[in-house]
Amino acid sequence: MIMPLINGLKITLKHMFMKPVTLQYPDERPTPSPNFRGLHALKVSHSKAKCVCCYLCPTVCPAKCITVEAGEDQEHNKYAERYEIDMLRCIFCGYCVEACPVDALKMTGEFELANYKREDFVFVKERLLEK
Amino acid sequence: MGYEILGLPMAYYIAMVLKVLVVFVFVLLTVAYATYAERKIIGHMQVRLGPMRTGWHGLLQPIADGVKLFFKEEIIPSKADKFAFLIAPLIALVPAFIGFAVIPFGETIEVGGYKIPLQIAAYYDTASGQVVDLNVGVLYILALASIGVYGIVLAGWSSNSKYSLLGGLRSSAQMISYELAAGLAIISVFMLSESLSLQKIVADQANGAWYAFKQPLAFILFFICSIAEINRTPFDLPEAETELVSGFCTEYSSMKYAMFFMAEYANMVTVCAVTTTLFLGGWHGPSFLPGWFWFIAKVYFLIFTCMWIRATYPRYRYDQLMRLGWKVFLPLTLINIVVTGIIVSL
Numbered sequence: 398m399i400m401p402l403i404n405g406l407k408i409t410l411k412h413m414f415m416k417p418v419t420l421q422y423p424d425e426r427p428t429p430s431p432n433f434r435g436l437h438a439l440k441v442s443h444s445k446a447k448c449v450c451c452y453l454c455p456t457v458c459p460a461k462c463i464t465v466e467a468g469e470d471q472e473h474n475k476y477a478e479r480y481e482i483d484m485l486r487c488i489f490c491g492y493c494v495e496a497c498p499v500d501a502l503k504m505t506g507e508f509e510l511a512n513y514k515r516e517d518f519v520f521v522k523e524r525l526l527e528k
Numbered sequence: 529m530g531y532e533i534l535g536l537p538m539a540y541y542i543a544m545v546l547k548v549l550v551v552f553v554f555v556l557l558t559v560a561y562a563t564y565a566e567r568k569i570i571g572h573m574q575v576r577l578g579p580m581r582t583g584w585h586g587l588l589q590p591i592a593d594g595v596k597l598f599f600k601e602e603i604i605p606s607k608a609d610k611f612a613f614l615i616a617p618l619i620a621l622v623p624a625f626i627g628f629a630v631i632p633f634g635e636t637i638e639v640g641g642y643k644i645p646l647q648i649a650a651y652y653d654t655a656s657g658q659v660v661d662l663n664v665g666v667l668y669i670l671a672l673a674s675i676g677v678y679g680i681v682l683a684g685w686s687s688n689s690k691y692s693l694l695g696g697l698r699s700s701a702q703m704i705s706y707e708l709a710a711g712l713a714i715i716s717v718f719m720l721s722e723s724l725s726l727q728k729i730v731a732d733q734a735n736g737a738w739y740a741f742k743q744p745l746a747f748i749l750f751f752i753c754s755i756a757e758i759n760r761t762p763f764d765l766p767e768a769e770t771e772l773v774s775g776f777c778t779e780y781s782s783m784k785y786a787m788f789f790m791a792e793y794a795n796m797v798t799v800c801a802v803t804t805t806l807f808l809g810g811w812h813g814p815s816f817l818p819g820w821f822w823f824i825a826k827v828y829f830l831i832f833t834c835m836w837i838r839a840t841y842p843r844y845r846y847d848q849l850m851r852l853g854w855k856v857f858l859p860l861t862l863i864n865i866v867v868t869g870i871i872v873s874l
Contacts, residue, residue, distance in 0.1 A: 402841070409573045409840045419577040 429506035434489045436507040437482055437520070438527045440500065446526060447501035448477040454493035454502060462486035463493060480522040484510055503527075536642075543639045548648055551628055558831075559793040560590040566835045573839040600782035605688055608779065612686035617780070617787035620679025623672040624794035630665035631801045632730055634811050634820035646811075646820060650727065665726040666718070669802055670711055673757060676795065677703040680759075680776050683788070687779035695775025698765050698846065703757055705853035710753035712861035716746045716868040717806050730810030740807040745864050747807040749857055751830075754803065756853065758795035760834060762841040763849060800830035 420427055439446045450467040468478030494502050512518055531538040571578025579586030634646030643652040650661035677700055684696020717739050721732045733739055740747040756763035777788045804826040813822030
Protein backbone atom coordinates (compact mmCIF):
# COMPACT_ATOMS: atom_id res chain seq x y z
CA MET A 398 0.00 0.00 0.00
CA ILE A 399 2.88 2.35 0.74
CA MET A 400 5.07 1.60 -2.29
CA PRO A 401 2.52 2.83 -4.86
CA LEU A 402 2.26 6.09 -2.93
CA ILE A 403 6.05 6.52 -3.08
CA ASN A 404 6.12 5.58 -6.76
CA GLY A 405 3.52 8.27 -7.43
CA LEU A 406 5.71 10.85 -5.75
CA LYS A 407 8.68 9.68 -7.83
CA ILE A 408 6.73 10.12 -11.06
CA THR A 409 5.65 13.67 -10.25
CA LEU A 410 9.18 14.60 -9.18
CA LYS A 411 10.57 13.21 -12.43
CA HIS A 412 8.04 15.23 -14.42
CA MET A 413 9.14 18.41 -12.68
CA PHE A 414 12.49 18.26 -14.46
CA MET A 415 11.05 17.58 -17.88
CA LYS A 416 10.82 20.32 -20.47
CA PRO A 417 7.33 21.85 -20.30
CA VAL A 418 5.20 21.35 -23.38
CA THR A 419 3.37 24.66 -22.91
CA LEU A 420 3.10 26.93 -25.95
CA GLN A 421 3.34 30.61 -24.94
CA TYR A 422 0.39 31.35 -27.16
CA PRO A 423 0.29 34.99 -28.20
CA ASP A 424 4.10 35.03 -28.51
CA GLU A 425 4.55 31.57 -29.98
CA ARG A 426 2.09 30.45 -32.65
CA PRO A 427 1.24 26.86 -33.38
CA THR A 428 1.34 25.60 -36.96
CA PRO A 429 -1.89 23.68 -37.48
CA SER A 430 -1.72 20.34 -39.26
CA PRO A 431 -2.65 20.33 -42.99
CA ASN A 432 -5.84 18.46 -42.03
CA PHE A 433 -6.89 21.15 -39.58
CA ARG A 434 -10.38 22.50 -40.21
CA GLY A 435 -10.33 26.22 -39.52
CA LEU A 436 -11.86 29.17 -41.31
CA HIS A 437 -13.21 28.47 -44.82
CA ALA A 438 -11.78 30.04 -47.96
CA LEU A 439 -13.23 30.34 -51.45
CA LYS A 440 -10.63 29.33 -53.99
CA VAL A 441 -9.87 31.78 -56.75
CA SER A 442 -9.29 30.91 -60.42
CA HIS A 443 -8.84 33.48 -63.23
CA SER A 444 -9.23 36.21 -60.61
CA LYS A 445 -12.71 35.16 -59.55
CA ALA A 446 -14.18 32.63 -57.18
CA LYS A 447 -14.39 29.09 -58.54
CA CYS A 448 -17.84 28.62 -57.01
CA VAL A 449 -20.52 27.79 -59.59
CA CYS A 450 -23.39 28.24 -57.16
CA CYS A 451 -24.74 24.68 -57.25
CA TYR A 452 -26.17 24.92 -53.72
CA LEU A 453 -24.65 21.62 -52.64
CA CYS A 454 -22.79 23.13 -49.69
CA PRO A 455 -25.84 24.76 -48.01
CA THR A 456 -27.78 21.56 -48.69
CA VAL A 457 -25.26 19.30 -47.03
CA CYS A 458 -24.48 21.68 -44.17
CA PRO A 459 -25.83 20.13 -40.92
CA ALA A 460 -25.68 23.46 -39.09
CA LYS A 461 -27.42 25.41 -41.86
CA CYS A 462 -24.84 28.17 -41.66
CA ILE A 463 -24.15 28.73 -45.36
CA THR A 464 -26.20 31.18 -47.43
CA VAL A 465 -25.70 31.24 -51.21
CA GLU A 466 -27.47 33.38 -53.78
CA ALA A 467 -26.85 32.94 -57.49
CA GLY A 468 -26.14 35.62 -60.04
CA GLU A 469 -25.52 35.57 -63.79
CA ASP A 470 -22.55 37.16 -65.52
CA GLN A 471 -22.21 38.55 -69.10
CA GLU A 472 -21.41 35.07 -70.49
CA HIS A 473 -24.60 33.70 -68.87
CA ASN A 474 -22.63 31.68 -66.32
CA LYS A 475 -23.92 31.18 -62.81
CA TYR A 476 -21.78 32.62 -60.07
CA ALA A 477 -22.22 33.15 -56.35
CA GLU A 478 -23.42 36.70 -55.99
CA ARG A 479 -23.75 36.26 -52.25
CA TYR A 480 -21.82 33.67 -50.26
CA GLU A 481 -21.99 33.88 -46.47
CA ILE A 482 -20.96 31.59 -43.67
CA ASP A 483 -22.19 32.27 -40.13
CA MET A 484 -19.26 31.21 -37.99
CA LEU A 485 -21.38 31.23 -34.84
CA ARG A 486 -23.33 28.29 -36.24
CA CYS A 487 -20.57 26.50 -38.14
CA ILE A 488 -19.44 23.25 -36.55
CA PHE A 489 -16.35 22.90 -38.77
CA CYS A 490 -17.41 19.44 -39.99
CA GLY A 491 -15.95 20.01 -43.46
CA TYR A 492 -18.98 18.52 -45.30
CA CYS A 493 -19.24 21.64 -47.47
CA VAL A 494 -15.70 21.10 -48.72
CA GLU A 495 -16.38 17.44 -49.45
CA ALA A 496 -19.65 18.19 -51.21
CA CYS A 497 -18.26 20.85 -53.56
CA PRO A 498 -18.11 19.38 -57.12
CA VAL A 499 -15.73 22.02 -58.48
CA ASP A 500 -13.34 22.10 -55.54
CA ALA A 501 -14.12 25.76 -54.90
CA LEU A 502 -14.10 25.61 -51.13
CA LYS A 503 -11.36 24.70 -48.68
CA MET A 504 -10.65 25.00 -44.99
CA THR A 505 -7.61 26.93 -43.85
CA GLY A 506 -5.48 26.75 -40.72
CA GLU A 507 -6.90 30.05 -39.48
CA PHE A 508 -8.32 29.44 -36.00
CA GLU A 509 -8.36 32.90 -34.36
CA LEU A 510 -11.98 33.77 -35.03
CA ALA A 511 -12.84 35.75 -31.91
CA ASN A 512 -14.73 39.01 -32.37
CA TYR A 513 -16.54 41.62 -30.34
CA LYS A 514 -19.81 41.84 -32.32
CA ARG A 515 -22.14 39.13 -33.56
CA GLU A 516 -22.20 40.69 -37.05
CA ASP A 517 -18.46 40.20 -37.31
CA PHE A 518 -18.88 36.45 -37.18
CA VAL A 519 -20.72 36.39 -40.50
CA PHE A 520 -18.08 35.94 -43.16
CA VAL A 521 -19.23 37.37 -46.49
CA LYS A 522 -17.80 36.45 -49.86
CA GLU A 523 -15.13 39.16 -49.89
CA ARG A 524 -13.82 38.02 -46.51
CA LEU A 525 -13.81 34.38 -47.59
CA LEU A 526 -11.94 34.78 -50.87
CA GLU A 527 -8.56 33.09 -50.83
CA LYS A 528 -5.84 35.61 -50.19
CA MET B 529 19.42 54.24 25.32
CA GLY B 530 18.64 56.45 28.30
CA TYR B 531 15.03 55.35 28.78
CA GLU B 532 14.29 52.30 30.83
CA ILE B 533 10.99 50.57 31.27
CA LEU B 534 10.71 47.91 34.00
CA GLY B 535 14.50 47.82 34.26
CA LEU B 536 15.06 47.13 30.58
CA PRO B 537 16.38 49.67 28.06
CA MET B 538 14.31 50.96 25.13
CA ALA B 539 16.54 49.15 22.66
CA TYR B 540 15.35 45.86 24.10
CA TYR B 541 11.69 46.71 23.47
CA ILE B 542 12.46 48.04 20.00
CA ALA B 543 14.24 44.78 19.24
CA MET B 544 11.20 42.85 20.49
CA VAL B 545 8.81 44.80 18.26
CA LEU B 546 11.19 44.48 15.31
CA LYS B 547 11.31 40.74 15.86
CA VAL B 548 7.52 40.51 15.64
CA LEU B 549 7.43 42.74 12.56
CA VAL B 550 10.15 40.85 10.73
CA VAL B 551 8.51 37.50 11.41
CA PHE B 552 5.07 38.79 10.46
CA VAL B 553 6.25 40.32 7.20
CA PHE B 554 8.30 37.24 6.43
CA VAL B 555 5.33 34.90 6.99
CA LEU B 556 3.09 37.20 4.96
CA LEU B 557 5.54 37.21 2.05
CA THR B 558 5.99 33.47 2.30
CA VAL B 559 2.21 33.04 2.20
CA ALA B 560 1.93 35.28 -0.88
CA TYR B 561 4.74 33.56 -2.69
CA ALA B 562 3.67 30.08 -1.58
CA THR B 563 0.64 30.53 -3.82
CA TYR B 564 2.97 31.42 -6.69
CA ALA B 565 5.36 28.58 -5.88
CA GLU B 566 2.48 26.14 -5.72
CA ARG B 567 1.22 27.12 -9.16
CA LYS B 568 4.72 26.93 -10.58
CA ILE B 569 5.68 23.63 -8.94
CA ILE B 570 2.40 21.89 -9.76
CA GLY B 571 2.62 23.33 -13.26
CA HIS B 572 6.04 21.86 -13.84
CA MET B 573 5.01 18.56 -12.29
CA GLN B 574 2.27 18.44 -14.93
CA VAL B 575 4.81 19.40 -17.62
CA ARG B 576 3.27 22.87 -17.91
CA LEU B 577 4.85 26.25 -17.21
CA GLY B 578 2.49 27.82 -14.68
CA PRO B 579 2.11 31.61 -14.47
CA MET B 580 4.45 33.35 -16.93
CA ARG B 581 2.96 36.65 -18.00
CA THR B 582 2.94 38.97 -14.96
CA GLY B 583 6.53 40.04 -14.48
CA TRP B 584 9.55 37.89 -15.19
CA HIS B 585 8.34 34.26 -15.13
CA GLY B 586 5.13 35.48 -13.50
CA LEU B 587 6.87 36.70 -10.36
CA LEU B 588 4.44 39.58 -9.84
CA GLN B 589 1.43 37.25 -10.00
CA PRO B 590 0.71 37.21 -6.21
CA ILE B 591 0.71 41.03 -6.15
CA ALA B 592 -1.58 41.19 -9.17
CA ASP B 593 -3.89 38.63 -7.50
CA GLY B 594 -3.93 40.69 -4.33
CA VAL B 595 -4.82 43.89 -6.19
CA LYS B 596 -7.53 42.06 -8.11
CA LEU B 597 -9.09 40.61 -4.95
CA PHE B 598 -9.10 44.03 -3.26
CA PHE B 599 -11.13 45.55 -6.07
CA LYS B 600 -13.65 42.73 -6.49
CA GLU B 601 -17.22 43.25 -5.41
CA GLU B 602 -18.09 42.19 -1.84
CA ILE B 603 -21.23 40.14 -1.63
CA ILE B 604 -22.94 39.33 1.65
CA PRO B 605 -25.96 37.03 1.23
CA SER B 606 -29.10 38.82 2.45
CA LYS B 607 -30.10 36.00 4.83
CA ALA B 608 -26.59 35.53 6.20
CA ASP B 609 -25.76 36.20 9.84
CA LYS B 610 -23.76 39.33 9.14
CA PHE B 611 -21.63 39.48 12.26
CA ALA B 612 -20.55 35.86 12.10
CA PHE B 613 -20.14 36.09 8.35
CA LEU B 614 -17.73 39.01 8.68
CA ILE B 615 -15.75 37.71 11.63
CA ALA B 616 -15.33 34.11 10.40
CA PRO B 617 -12.45 34.84 7.97
CA LEU B 618 -10.62 36.65 10.78
CA ILE B 619 -11.07 33.71 13.14
CA ALA B 620 -9.61 31.47 10.48
CA LEU B 621 -6.71 33.79 9.69
CA VAL B 622 -5.47 35.06 13.05
CA PRO B 623 -4.63 31.70 14.72
CA ALA B 624 -2.69 30.74 11.62
CA PHE B 625 -0.37 33.70 12.14
CA ILE B 626 -0.04 33.87 15.92
CA GLY B 627 1.09 30.27 16.12
CA PHE B 628 4.47 31.58 15.07
CA ALA B 629 4.95 33.31 18.42
CA VAL B 630 6.39 30.23 20.10
CA ILE B 631 8.50 28.83 17.28
CA PRO B 632 12.25 29.33 17.73
CA PHE B 633 13.73 30.27 14.37
CA GLY B 634 17.38 30.94 15.18
CA GLU B 635 20.08 31.23 17.80
CA THR B 636 20.41 34.14 20.22
CA ILE B 637 21.61 37.44 18.76
CA GLU B 638 23.21 40.32 20.65
CA VAL B 639 21.80 43.85 20.38
CA GLY B 640 23.39 46.61 22.49
CA GLY B 641 24.87 44.14 24.91
CA TYR B 642 21.55 42.35 25.40
CA LYS B 643 21.04 38.83 24.17
CA ILE B 644 17.83 38.42 22.25
CA PRO B 645 16.54 34.97 21.36
CA LEU B 646 15.11 34.59 17.87
CA GLN B 647 11.74 33.46 19.15
CA ILE B 648 8.91 35.90 19.72
CA ALA B 649 7.55 34.61 23.03
CA ALA B 650 10.91 34.21 24.76
CA TYR B 651 13.52 36.19 26.67
CA TYR B 652 17.11 35.67 27.74
CA ASP B 653 17.44 35.10 31.47
CA THR B 654 20.76 36.71 32.47
CA ALA B 655 20.74 35.03 35.88
CA SER B 656 20.63 31.47 34.56
CA GLY B 657 22.17 32.30 31.17
CA GLN B 658 19.39 30.48 29.40
CA VAL B 659 16.59 31.31 26.98
CA VAL B 660 13.23 31.12 28.70
CA ASP B 661 10.22 30.51 26.46
CA LEU B 662 6.60 29.50 26.90
CA ASN B 663 6.97 26.16 28.65
CA VAL B 664 3.82 24.72 27.07
CA GLY B 665 4.61 25.97 23.55
CA VAL B 666 3.34 22.86 21.80
CA LEU B 667 0.05 22.93 23.66
CA TYR B 668 -0.36 26.57 22.64
CA ILE B 669 0.06 25.62 18.98
CA LEU B 670 -2.37 22.70 19.24
CA ALA B 671 -4.89 24.98 20.96
CA LEU B 672 -4.59 27.59 18.21
CA ALA B 673 -4.93 24.98 15.50
CA SER B 674 -8.29 23.98 16.92
CA ILE B 675 -9.47 27.60 17.10
CA GLY B 676 -8.90 27.94 13.34
CA VAL B 677 -11.70 25.46 12.70
CA TYR B 678 -14.19 27.77 14.41
CA GLY B 679 -13.64 30.19 11.55
CA ILE B 680 -14.49 27.53 9.02
CA VAL B 681 -17.55 26.21 10.87
CA LEU B 682 -18.83 29.74 11.50
CA ALA B 683 -18.27 30.64 7.85
CA GLY B 684 -20.25 27.57 6.80
CA TRP B 685 -23.09 28.24 9.22
CA SER B 686 -23.39 32.00 8.80
CA SER B 687 -23.52 31.82 4.99
CA ASN B 688 -27.01 30.32 5.27
CA SER B 689 -26.28 27.91 2.45
CA LYS B 690 -26.56 24.13 2.64
CA TYR B 691 -23.35 23.58 0.74
CA SER B 692 -21.42 25.91 3.02
CA LEU B 693 -22.89 24.31 6.13
CA LEU B 694 -21.99 20.82 4.94
CA GLY B 695 -18.47 22.00 4.10
CA GLY B 696 -18.06 23.55 7.52
CA LEU B 697 -19.38 20.48 9.34
CA ARG B 698 -17.16 18.18 7.34
CA SER B 699 -14.23 20.33 8.25
CA SER B 700 -14.96 20.18 11.97
CA ALA B 701 -15.36 16.40 11.89
CA GLN B 702 -12.12 16.07 9.96
CA MET B 703 -10.32 18.44 12.29
CA ILE B 704 -11.33 16.49 15.40
CA SER B 705 -10.32 13.13 13.99
CA TYR B 706 -6.95 14.29 12.75
CA GLU B 707 -6.06 16.65 15.55
CA LEU B 708 -6.35 13.73 17.95
CA ALA B 709 -3.89 11.64 15.94
CA ALA B 710 -1.53 14.61 15.46
CA GLY B 711 -1.59 15.35 19.17
CA LEU B 712 -0.92 11.72 20.07
CA ALA B 713 1.87 11.49 17.47
CA ILE B 714 3.90 14.23 19.17
CA ILE B 715 3.46 12.73 22.63
CA SER B 716 6.34 10.41 21.79
CA VAL B 717 8.49 13.53 21.22
CA PHE B 718 7.57 14.83 24.67
CA MET B 719 8.43 11.43 26.13
CA LEU B 720 11.93 11.69 24.66
CA SER B 721 12.57 15.35 25.44
CA GLU B 722 10.61 15.37 28.73
CA SER B 723 9.41 18.91 27.98
CA LEU B 724 6.73 20.86 26.15
CA SER B 725 9.01 23.84 25.62
CA LEU B 726 10.03 24.17 22.00
CA GLN B 727 13.44 25.61 23.00
CA LYS B 728 14.18 22.47 25.00
CA ILE B 729 12.95 20.19 22.20
CA VAL B 730 15.20 21.95 19.67
CA ALA B 731 18.17 21.91 22.04
CA ASP B 732 17.73 18.16 22.63
CA GLN B 733 17.92 17.50 18.90
CA ALA B 734 21.14 19.50 18.59
CA ASN B 735 22.88 17.06 20.91
CA GLY B 736 21.50 13.79 19.60
CA ALA B 737 19.84 12.70 16.39
CA TRP B 738 16.80 14.55 15.04
CA TYR B 739 13.50 13.20 16.32
CA ALA B 740 12.59 12.46 12.70
CA PHE B 741 15.17 9.65 12.90
CA LYS B 742 14.40 8.60 16.45
CA GLN B 743 10.64 8.70 15.83
CA PRO B 744 10.15 8.17 12.09
CA LEU B 745 6.59 6.87 12.48
CA ALA B 746 5.57 9.81 14.66
CA PHE B 747 7.18 12.20 12.17
CA ILE B 748 5.30 10.82 9.18
CA LEU B 749 2.01 10.51 11.06
CA PHE B 750 2.28 14.03 12.44
CA PHE B 751 3.06 15.51 9.05
CA ILE B 752 0.19 13.69 7.31
CA CYS B 753 -2.26 14.53 10.11
CA SER B 754 -1.16 18.16 9.97
CA ILE B 755 -1.81 18.28 6.25
CA ALA B 756 -5.25 16.82 6.93
CA GLU B 757 -5.85 19.28 9.73
CA ILE B 758 -5.14 22.30 7.57
CA ASN B 759 -7.43 20.90 4.87
CA ARG B 760 -4.86 20.54 2.14
CA THR B 761 -5.08 18.11 -0.72
CA PRO B 762 -5.51 15.11 -0.57
CA PHE B 763 -7.66 15.91 2.48
CA ASP B 764 -9.31 19.13 1.29
CA LEU B 765 -12.84 17.87 1.73
CA PRO B 766 -14.40 21.07 3.12
CA GLU B 767 -13.72 22.67 -0.24
CA ALA B 768 -14.48 19.68 -2.43
CA GLU B 769 -15.73 21.67 -5.37
CA THR B 770 -17.24 18.71 -7.19
CA GLU B 771 -19.83 17.85 -4.56
CA LEU B 772 -19.97 20.95 -2.36
CA VAL B 773 -19.40 23.74 -4.92
CA SER B 774 -16.68 25.33 -2.82
CA GLY B 775 -17.63 24.21 0.68
CA PHE B 776 -17.57 26.73 3.49
CA CYS B 777 -16.33 29.57 1.28
CA THR B 778 -19.02 29.24 -1.42
CA GLU B 779 -20.71 32.52 -0.44
CA TYR B 780 -17.52 34.46 0.18
CA SER B 781 -16.08 36.93 -2.27
CA SER B 782 -13.22 39.36 -2.71
CA MET B 783 -10.98 40.03 0.30
CA LYS B 784 -12.94 37.81 2.70
CA TYR B 785 -12.41 34.89 0.37
CA ALA B 786 -8.75 35.86 0.10
CA MET B 787 -8.47 35.70 3.87
CA PHE B 788 -9.52 32.04 3.87
CA PHE B 789 -7.03 31.46 1.13
CA MET B 790 -4.31 33.21 3.13
CA ALA B 791 -5.30 31.26 6.25
CA GLU B 792 -4.82 28.00 4.38
CA TYR B 793 -1.34 28.95 3.26
CA ALA B 794 -0.38 30.55 6.58
CA ASN B 795 -1.50 27.34 8.28
CA MET B 796 0.72 25.41 5.93
CA VAL B 797 3.70 27.59 6.82
CA THR B 798 2.97 27.22 10.54
CA VAL B 799 2.55 23.46 10.31
CA CYS B 800 5.81 23.13 8.40
CA ALA B 801 7.57 25.32 10.98
CA VAL B 802 6.18 23.19 13.82
CA THR B 803 7.22 19.99 12.09
CA THR B 804 10.71 21.43 11.55
CA THR B 805 10.96 22.39 15.20
CA LEU B 806 9.65 19.13 16.59
CA PHE B 807 11.25 16.64 14.23
CA LEU B 808 13.92 18.19 12.02
CA GLY B 809 16.17 19.81 14.61
CA GLY B 810 14.68 23.30 14.37
CA TRP B 811 17.27 25.89 13.43
CA HIS B 812 20.27 23.63 13.99
CA GLY B 813 22.47 22.83 11.03
CA PRO B 814 26.10 23.01 9.92
CA SER B 815 27.52 26.18 11.48
CA PHE B 816 28.92 27.82 8.33
CA LEU B 817 25.50 29.36 7.79
CA PRO B 818 23.34 31.09 10.44
CA GLY B 819 20.61 29.17 12.27
CA TRP B 820 17.71 31.08 10.76
CA PHE B 821 18.91 30.04 7.30
CA TRP B 822 18.68 26.36 8.18
CA PHE B 823 15.29 26.91 9.76
CA ILE B 824 13.93 28.62 6.62
CA ALA B 825 15.51 25.99 4.37
CA LYS B 826 13.86 23.17 6.30
CA VAL B 827 10.49 24.91 6.40
CA TYR B 828 10.63 25.60 2.68
CA PHE B 829 11.54 22.00 1.98
CA LEU B 830 8.46 20.86 3.91
CA ILE B 831 6.29 23.39 2.09
CA PHE B 832 7.62 21.99 -1.16
CA THR B 833 6.72 18.51 0.07
CA CYS B 834 3.14 19.67 0.74
CA MET B 835 2.90 20.95 -2.83
CA TRP B 836 4.50 17.79 -4.16
CA ILE B 837 1.89 15.70 -2.33
CA ARG B 838 -0.86 17.91 -3.74
CA ALA B 839 0.44 17.42 -7.27
CA THR B 840 0.54 13.65 -6.81
CA TYR B 841 -2.50 12.32 -4.98
CA PRO B 842 -6.20 12.52 -5.73
CA ARG B 843 -8.62 13.67 -3.03
CA TYR B 844 -9.83 11.14 -0.48
CA ARG B 845 -13.47 10.22 -0.29
CA TYR B 846 -15.09 11.29 2.96
CA ASP B 847 -15.51 7.80 4.41
CA GLN B 848 -11.96 6.88 3.39
CA LEU B 849 -10.70 9.97 5.16
CA MET B 850 -12.54 9.11 8.35
CA ARG B 851 -11.43 5.47 8.20
CA LEU B 852 -7.82 6.51 7.72
CA GLY B 853 -7.96 8.92 10.64
CA TRP B 854 -9.70 6.73 13.20
CA LYS B 855 -8.78 3.20 12.17
CA VAL B 856 -5.23 3.63 10.90
CA PHE B 857 -3.56 6.76 12.26
CA LEU B 858 -5.02 6.70 15.77
CA PRO B 859 -4.05 3.06 16.54
CA LEU B 860 -0.61 3.61 14.99
CA THR B 861 0.06 6.63 17.20
CA LEU B 862 -1.10 4.71 20.28
CA ILE B 863 1.21 1.81 19.41
CA ASN B 864 4.03 4.29 18.87
CA ILE B 865 3.47 5.76 22.33
CA VAL B 866 3.50 2.33 23.96
CA VAL B 867 6.67 1.28 22.13
CA THR B 868 8.39 4.59 22.94
CA GLY B 869 7.32 4.24 26.57
CA ILE B 870 8.83 0.76 26.80
CA ILE B 871 12.10 1.90 25.18
CA VAL B 872 12.37 5.02 27.36
CA SER B 873 11.76 3.11 30.57
CA LEU B 874 14.29 0.39 29.76
